[in-house]
Amino acid sequence: MGMSIINDPFKNKGTAFTLEERKQFGLEGLLPPYVQTLEQQVAQTYAQYQTKVSDLEKRLFLMQIFNENHVLFYKLFSQHVVEFMPIVYDPTIADTIENYSELYVQSQNATFLSIDNQDIIENSLKNAADGRNIRLIVVTDAEGILGIGDWGTNGVDIAVGKLMVYTAAAGIDPSQVLPVVLDAGTNNDKLLKDPLYLGNHHSRITGDKYYEFVDKFVETAEHLFPNLYLHFEDFGRDNAANLLNKYKDKITTFNDDIQGTGIITLAGILGALNISKQKMTDQIYLCFGAGTAGAGITKRIYDEFIQEGLSEQEARKHFYMVDKQGLLFDDDTTLTPEQKPFARSRNEFSNADELTNLLAVVKAIHPTILVGTSTQPGTFTEDVIREMAAHTKRPIIFPLSNPTKLAEAKAIDLIQWTEGRALVATGIPAPDVEFNGVTYHIGQANNALVYPGLGLGIIASTATVLNDAMISAAAHSLGGIVDPKEAGAAVLPPVSKLDHFSTTVALAVAESAKLQGLTREKIDDVASAINDAKWAPEY
Numbered sequence: 001m002g003m004s005i006i007n008d009p010f011k012n013k014g015t016a017f018t019l020e021e022r023k024q025f026g027l028e029g030l031l032p033p034y035v036q037t038l039e040q041q042v043a044q045t046y047a048q049y050q051t052k053v054s055d056l057e058k059r060l061f062l063m064q065i066f067n068e069n070h071v072l073f074y075k076l077f078s079q080h081v082v083e084f085m086p087i088v089y090d091p092t093i094a095d096t097i098e099n100y101s102e103l104y105v106q107s108q109n110a111t112f113l114s115i116d117n118q119d120i121i122e123n124s125l126k127n128a129a130d131g132r133n134i135r136l137i138v139v140t141d142a143e144g145i146l147g148i149g150d151w152g153t154n155g156v157d158i159a160v161g162k163l164m165v166y167t168a169a170a171g172i173d174p175s176q177v178l179p180v181v182l183d184a185g186t187n188n189d190k191l192l193k194d195p196l197y198l199g200n201h202h203s204r205i206t207g208d209k210y211y212e213f214v215d216k217f218v219e220t221a222e223h224l225f226p227n228l229y230l231h232f233e234d235f236g237r238d239n240a241a242n243l244l245n246k247y248k249d250k251i252t253t254f255n256d257d258i259q260g261t262g263i264i265t266l267a268g269i270l271g272a273l274n275i276s277k278q279k280m281t282d283q284i285y286l287c288f289g290a291g292t293a294g295a296g297i298t299k300r301i302y303d304e305f306i307q308e309g310l311s312e313q314e315a316r317k318h319f320y321m322v323d324k325q326g327l328l329f330d331d332d333t334t335l336t337p338e339q340k341p342f343a344r345s346r347n348e349f350s351n352a353d354e355l356t357n358l359l360a361v362v363k364a365i366h367p368t369i370l371v372g373t374s375t376q377p378g379t380f381t382e383d384v385i386r387e388m389a390a391h392t393k394r395p396i397i398f399p400l401s402n403p404t405k406l407a408e409a410k411a412i413d414l415i416q417w418t419e420g421r422a423l424v425a426t427g428i429p430a431p432d433v434e435f436n437g438v439t440y441h442i443g444q445a446n447n448a449l450v451y452p453g454l455g456l457g458i459i460a461s462t463a464t465v466l467n468d469a470m471i472s473a474a475a476h477s478l479g480g481i482v483d484p485k486e487a488g489a490a491v492l493p494p495v496s497k498l499d500h501f502s503t504t505v506a507l508a509v510a511e512s513a514k515l516q517g518l519t520r521e522k523i524d525d526v527a528s529a530i531n532d533a534k535w536a537p538e539y
């Protein structure tokens with residue numbers, strides 16, 4: 001019995017098992033004699049962490065702690081959130097996804113489902129849940145991991161990592177979550193040729209067969225876990241929006257790249273306008289990289305224009321999208337359904353045929369907001385930014401592509417090229433920028449700042465769906481944490497306040513669900529429902 005407890009990360013306390021527990025659970029002789037407190041374990045583990053030199057080594061060390069002892073891992077994480085976020089999560093997580101097979105130690109309580117073996121989906125989910133009451137699944141098919149592309153089964157790490165952030169940021173009970181990867185094959189040649197690759201060695205199955213596989217997973221998971229909140233992560237551009245549209249009115253579900261990114265970016269823009277004292281409906285919005293995230297964000301900002309009273313026709317005039325081919329025009333037969341509403345007519349421009357690159361488009365439309373989700377590093381060049389800044393006092397510039405190596409620009413350059421006028425947020429954490437005696441704090445517009453609170457609000461309120469009103473409430477709730485009068489203020493609150501604003505978002509979402517009568521159970525007091533739902537890392 002002792003061995004099974006000590007090898008179970010949900011139950012293991014390691015050296016903190018008391019003498020009584022050691023006797024009761026058959027652990028006598030299996031641990032060094034001195035009984036440590038959780039605080040001593042945390043201090044000792046953190047000291048060991050600090051001896052690791054590279055970020056990858058640090059991450060691997062923390063994963064080892066996670067594999068052994070969840071309470072210790074989350075206690076440590078909660079005490080060092082700002083330091084650990086880029087190690088446990090983006091950007092370091094990208095390295096472990098690219099090298100998953102080489103680094104493989106164990107499966108980290110994840111569920112691996114294969115398109116080639118669908119008869120065992122139910123058993124697989126049951127085995128992974130092991131009798132636990134699963135309230136939250138993060139599922140990926142890994143076709144579009146961050147901006148690094150298709151990583152097949154390796155993408156499981158993003159599901160594991162996103163869930164770690166749920167617990168660290170919002171106190172989601174780690175015994176109620178399940179990371180899932182759907183292996184439908186991969187089109188990554190490097191993986192297909194790699195004998196060490198641990199996923200299916202064939203190209204992606206697409207079309208009806210693919211959708212049947214996803215359906216089978218969704219139906220089985222909903223059946224096994226009736227109180228489930230299902231989070232989709234890093235699906236490819238051809239499928240992400242389709243899947244969201246298919247399920248969003250039927251089950252409690254969420255697409256992080258479309259909706260989570262939409263919320264945090266709207267919150268960042270609201271923060272920026274709060275600093276510049278400008279009106280949303282006066283802005284000209286340019287989306288660079290009109291894929292899953294780009295189109296998701298654009299729709300969210302567009303909905304905000306409508307909410308502020310503009311007609312659809314008026315609002316559309318403020319939006320432009322650039323993708324690989326340049327400015328998107330309505331005569332283009334390759335547009336995605338999400339791009340179509342924002343495509344422009346060629347006869348609006350005298351030089352439409354020349355609008356095939358970002359600089360030409362910026363010159364033609366004079367955007368006041370530029371958001372990058374293109375996966376193309378360095379594309380917000382000095383020329384582009386100086387041209388944009390020549391026509392607007394406080395340009396709002398968000399290079400959001402992840403990980404670090406793919407960002408459209410560095411915050412420091414954006415501040416320098418605009419003489420400190422740019423209101424900047426980045427996808428990954430960026431250091432403060434000193435310029436002309438002012439310290440500029442750079443907000444992080446990463447969906448990790450909202451999805452944990454959103455999930456907590458949904459789970460605590462037993463919301464049956466996540467709808468636009470709840471999403472809008474979440475985006476608006478983040479205002480008021482930053483003082484906009486301070487010189488160099490960030491457009492979003494700092495990651496150090498993650499737990500504070502997770503609770504803020506959770507309250508806004510749960511309140512909205514309650515108000516709309518969209519909760520499965522009757523919720524009397526939203527704040528106490530949220531408090532009760534929170535898990536804390538204690539023995």
Ligand SMILES: NC(=O)c1ccc[n+]([C@@H]2O[C@H](COP(=O)([O-])OP(=O)(O)OC[C@H]3O[C@@H](n4cnc5c(N)ncnc54)[C@H](O)[C@@H]3O)[C@@H](O)[C@H]2O)c1
Pocket residue numbers: 144145146147148236237256257261264288289290291292293294322323324325372373374375376400401402403406426427428445446447448
């Ligand atoms: N900060 C965040 O919270 C956050 C959230 C989601 C996605 N992202 C980042 O956004 C990026 C895109 O993610 P996605 O899921 O939308 O991927 P996606 O593949 O759906 O979209 C990328 C889009 O960029 C376009 N593109 C490629 N090359 C281009 C070029 N040279 N010029 C203009 N457009 C080009 C593609 O055609 C595609 O439409 C990734 O780097 C991802 O990490 C950030």
Ligand SMILES: O=C(O)C[C@H](O)C(=O)O
Pocket residue numbers: 090145146147234256257401402446447448
């Ligand atoms: O994972 C992240 O850091 C944010 C986002 O979901 C992404 O795909 O880049």
Ligand SMILES: [Mn+2]
Pocket residue numbers: 146233234256257
């Ligand atoms: Mn993502």
